[in-house]
Amino acid sequence: MGTVEIVDNARIRLLRFNRPDALNAFNDEMYHEAGRALTDGSARDDIACVVLTGTGRAFSAGQDLAEMGRLGPDAKQSDFGAEGPGFPHFLDTLAALDKPVIAAVNGIGVGIGMTMLLHVDVAFIATTARLRAPFVPLGVVPEAAGSLLMPVVMGNQRAAEKLYTGEWITAEEAVECGIALRAVPPAELMDATMDLAHRIARMPVASLRATKQMVVDARIDAVRAARAREDNQFRKMIGRPANMEAISAFLEKRDPDFSNL
Amino acid sequence: MGTVEIVDNARIRLLRFNRPDALNAFNDEMYHEAGRALTDGSARDDIACVVLTGTGRAFSAGQDLAEMGRLGPDAKQSDFGAEGPGFPHFLDTLAALDKPVIAAVNGIGVGIGMTMLLHVDVAFIATTARLRAPFVPLGVVPEAAGSLLMPVVMGNQRAAEKLYTGEWITAEEAVECGIALRAVPPAELMDATMDLAHRIARMPVASLRATKQMVVDARIDAVRAARAREDNQFRKMIGRPANMEAISAFLEKRDPDFSNL
Amino acid sequence: MGTVEIVDNARIRLLRFNRPDALNAFNDEMYHEAGRALTDGSARDDIACVVLTGTGRAFSAGQDLAEMGRLGPDAKQSDFGAEGPGFPHFLDTLAALDKPVIAAVNGIGVGIGMTMLLHVDVAFIATTARLRAPFVPLGVVPEAAGSLLMPVVMGNQRAAEKLYTGEWITAEEAVECGIALRAVPPAELMDATMDLAHRIARMPVASLRATKQMVVDARIDAVRAARAREDNQFRKMIGRPANMEAISAFLEKRDPDFSNL
Numbered sequence: 001m002g003t004v005e006i007v008d009n010a011r012i013r014l015l016r017f018n019r020p021d022a023l024n025a026f027n028d029e030m031y032h033e034a035g036r037a038l039t040d041g042s043a044r045d046d047i048a049c050v051v052l053t054g055t056g057r058a059f060s061a062g063q064d065l066a067e068m069g070r071l072g073p074d075a076k077q078s079d080f081g082a083e084g085p086g087f088p089h090f091l092d093t094l095a096a097l098d099k100p101v102i103a104a105v106n107g108i109g110v111g112i113g114m115t116m117l118l119h120v121d122v123a124f125i126a127t128t129a130r131l132r133a134p135f136v137p138l139g140v141v142p143e144a145a146g147s148l149l150m151p152v153v154m155g156n157q158r159a160a161e162k163l164y165t166g167e168w169i170t171a172e173e174a175v176e177c178g179i180a181l182r183a184v185p186p187a188e189l190m191d192a193t194m195d196l197a198h199r200i201a202r203m204p205v206a207s208l209r210a211t212k213q214m215v216v217d218a219r220i221d222a223v224r225a226a227r228a229r230e231d232n233q234f235r236k237m238i239g240r241p242a243n244m245e246a247i248s249a250f251l252e253k254r255d256p257d258f259s260n261l
Numbered sequence: 262m263g264t265v266e267i268v269d270n271a272r273i274r275l276l277r278f279n280r281p282d283a284l285n286a287f288n289d290e291m292y293h294e295a296g297r298a299l300t301d302g303s304a305r306d307d308i309a310c311v312v313l314t315g316t317g318r319a320f321s322a323g324q325d326l327a328e329m330g331r332l333g334p335d336a337k338q339s340d341f342g343a344e345g346p347g348f349p350h351f352l353d354t355l356a357a358l359d360k361p362v363i364a365a366v367n368g369i370g371v372g373i374g375m376t377m378l379l380h381v382d383v384a385f386i387a388t389t390a391r392l393r394a395p396f397v398p399l400g401v402v403p404e405a406a407g408s409l410l411m412p413v414v415m416g417n418q419r420a421a422e423k424l425y426t427g428e429w430i431t432a433e434e435a436v437e438c439g440i441a442l443r444a445v446p447p448a449e450l451m452d453a454t455m456d457l458a459h460r461i462a463r464m465p466v467a468s469l470r471a472t473k474q475m476v477v478d479a480r481i482d483a484v485r486a487a488r489a490r491e492d493n494q495f496r497k498m499i500g501r502p503a504n505m506e507a508i509s510a511f512l513e514k515r516d517p518d519f520s521n522l
Numbered sequence: 523m524g525t526v527e528i529v530d531n532a533r534i535r536l537l538r539f540n541r542p543d544a545l546n547a548f549n550d551e552m553y554h555e556a557g558r559a560l561t562d563g564s565a566r567d568d569i570a571c572v573v574l575t576g577t578g579r580a581f582s583a584g585q586d587l588a589e590m591g592r593l594g595p596d597a598k599q600s601d602f603g604a605e606g607p608g609f610p611h612f613l614d615t616l617a618a619l620d621k622p623v624i625a626a627v628n629g630i631g632v633g634i635g636m637t638m639l640l641h642v643d644v645a646f647i648a649t650t651a652r653l654r655a656p657f658v659p660l661g662v663v664p665e666a667a668g669s670l671l672m673p674v675v676m677g678n679q680r681a682a683e684k685l686y687t688g689e690w691i692t693a694e695e696a697v698e699c700g701i702a703l704r705a706v707p708p709a710e711l712m713d714a715t716m717d718l719a720h721r722i723a724r725m726p727v728a729s730l731r732a733t734k735q736m737v738v739d740a741r742i743d744a745v746r747a748a749r750a751r752e753d754n755q756f757r758k759m760i761g762r763p764a765n766m767e768a769i770s771a772f773l774e775k776r777d778p779d780f781s782n783l
Contacts, residue, residue: 155675160737166725181422242729473686475755479669
């Protein structure tokens, strides 16, 4: 079993982030496995849509911050996930995927664990789950086109409050601001998610693919421009003293949700 | 009386889709009559705004699917409404109109009967009405720039659920997701609609025209690019076996709402 | 004390519109003082964010209409605020500012007093406050990129109702349509606003600046294009008989909120 578990059934590809001991934080291997699972699901005519979820109690804790901290101030930029080849492989594949993607947010979603929701088509979220885009408190900037899409998807003002404070977004807030369609009790999360997946999977694949492709086409240029701006800024800020101090402070606070990182 | 009934009064042009026996489904004649009524209303200085509604129990059942079915697999692409000259005449005129347009959605709105709401300024909807964009289940793709505007107007996730399943949108959902401003009991629909129309009609026409023109200008390039992508895809998919089977299946299900088509 | 009061404390610049006898209507001096206060706050590394509010019972009554009326039909276009150098200095500075801006809307916001909220990051609004974009009833067109941003921020249909009638927006409606994040009792307005300002002010300034810059970059080209269209139309309509009559009628109605203009 790798970092990503794949189950294909009834024209639905279910993709589980599978590093539960690290709260499904992304390392380079997991970015690449997830990216390949998306590309492969997209290419197959017997797959109508993709479901993303996490094994264990988290959806994804995002980039592995403990690893970033260990790398220390002398690390090269390419040592960091968001600058390495894994992050863009996964994210840019997801952002351009020509099949509907549904997320079942079973627990915390932090960093890319939150911003990937800006690129899925529908998200169901457990009432107990929470989301966080902690880029500003970590001394860096948003990634995954969050600087463009958080305002577009969440509304300008709700995005701004969360973006400039890095504060948690509750499941209820996630639904109110449009990054999740519905909050459901944890025990019902997969049923609610798979119910929609099955309704979509009954549709002609050619129509799903062509329609999703056009939804992507309508915004992909803006997404790519935002990604380029973010990568450029990220490169300037990552590993700088302000960023290293912020990561240390963040890890030292030992938020119970991150206690095992 | 033609396929469209026009009543001009108190600086308001009221335009009624008038094929009640076909649930106001659009044939080529109705597309053109409606398009000309918009163009003419736009040109006149004594018309401040336009109201769209339907005669009988439907707003519009969209493209006449029975006709599409009758045309059969050997039909030329130009035999189909969305590829014929009627659809673009009506839709592109509406999308670029320099006067405010209000819809009074008195009953079901399907296909173009739903997607035209993405191009009006305000819609009031009867609490008993329902909307549907059944492009994917019919084996084709959205038209009327729906692939761009459903996400923009309804929010990404609410649009995705309806776009990829083709399921009905209730009046309450229509208001929640922003394709209607208010749901009102059927008996009050025209009063509520005309009340707003009268408030707008008291305004200086030159200001209404210049303001609406700028609202159009802010998005017309994106709308045209989406229309071009959709037309291109539509042409590839229409009349193909998957599409013909879907139309047959759709008609055979004999949804009571379509029982007279 | 000038037309704008500035208090810097705890990395927050508090900027109060300070013409209470004119309900904080903007004259050229106030546009320029406010613009300089923003530019200066942006340049300083010890300022994390900016708060905008009004002295007295109004947020801002917008452009001084009494002055516009006094100028009369023979005034040159450059005599009018929205065409003079003050308005673009303030508005274009606000629209491109690289620090988060929070508004505390303590009373009525009219014209630029409303449309500036389209360019702040978060607005808190007193439950007793009201907003208005009366461009169409005044015989002109929206400014401050309102023709682009009212639909984007408020939703197409809610924007259209208010844009084409020029009617008041209540505090509750302002929250529902996303031009304010929260409505709070007047006595709690500054506490709620400063609470968020303090949470933002704890963040690394370099991250706030780079993040806000990217949020701006994602839309500034569209904002500038809308501003150019609006300026062009405004120039054609201002001072014309329809506009002068509308201003006279507006002033003669003597809405109690404008009784001292």
